[in-house]
Amino acid sequence: DYGVSLLVFGRLGKSSEISFSSIKNLNCKMICVMGDDSGIEWITRISKDLNYENLCVHKPNHEDIDTLNISTSGENKYTDFGNERFIKLTTFKWYLINDVLSKHPDLGFTLFSDLDILWFQEPSLNDFAPFQNTYLFVQDDSPLKSSTKHACTGVMFWRNNSSSKEALNLLFNNQL
Numbered sequence: 001d002y003g004v005s006l007l008v009f010g011r012l013g014k015s016s017e018i019s020f021s022s023i024k025n026l027n028c029k030m031i032c033v034m035g036d037d038s039g040i041e042w043i044t045r046i047s048k049d050l051n052y053e054n055l056c057v058h059k060p061n062h063e064d065i066d067t068l069n070i071s072t073s074g075e076n077k078y079t080d081f082g083n084e085r086f087i088k089l090t091t092f093k094w095y096l097i098n099d100v101l102s103k104h105p106d107l108g109f110t111l112f113s114d115l116d117i118l119w120f121q122e123p124s125l126n127d128f129a130p131f132q133n134t135y136l137f138v139q140d141d142s143p144l145k146s147s148t149k150h151a152c153t154g155v156m157f158w159r160n161n162s163s164s165k166e167a168l169n170l171l172f173n174n175q176l
Contacts, residue, residue, distance in 0.1 A: 020047075
């Protein structure tokens with residue numbers, strides 16, 4: 001069993017609705033979301049419109065929201081890639097994934113997906129399961145001929161184990 005994890009900050013548009021619709025058609029046990037007031041309101045409405053009932057809402061830690069000086073009011077709109085608010089919000093990917101793995105021990109994995117991804121088919125657990133010592137599958141997003149490795153954090157597959165939780169906690173605290 002696996003779940004899907006989504007960050008939903010701000011009122012998102014039609015393309016995110018299409019992405020969510022493709023995600024809800026996956027064979028996942030549940031979809032876990034974290035966001036601000038407007039994002040949670042948006043995803044709840046979309047879930048109802050699409051007759052999706054396995055939505056699980058996770059709350060961010062208010063001290064961390066305050067540390068990053070992020071507004072969670074109902075007035076927030078979509079945040080463009082690369083601006084300061086967007087960068088601050090990505091910190092909560094780590095928090096959400098860790099929270100999902102901690103609060104749902106029945107999930108073997110969680111798939112994190114940005115809401116600009118369209119899913120045409122089920123991710124293959126058969127590709128991931130044999131790698132017992134691997135806790136993360138992520139796309140290599142390194143520039144050509146770069147000696148520095150870059151990961152695409154828009155799609156990640158995390159195994160539910162203590163190594164994942166330790167790595168996620170470290171990533172969150174370092175980015176915070």
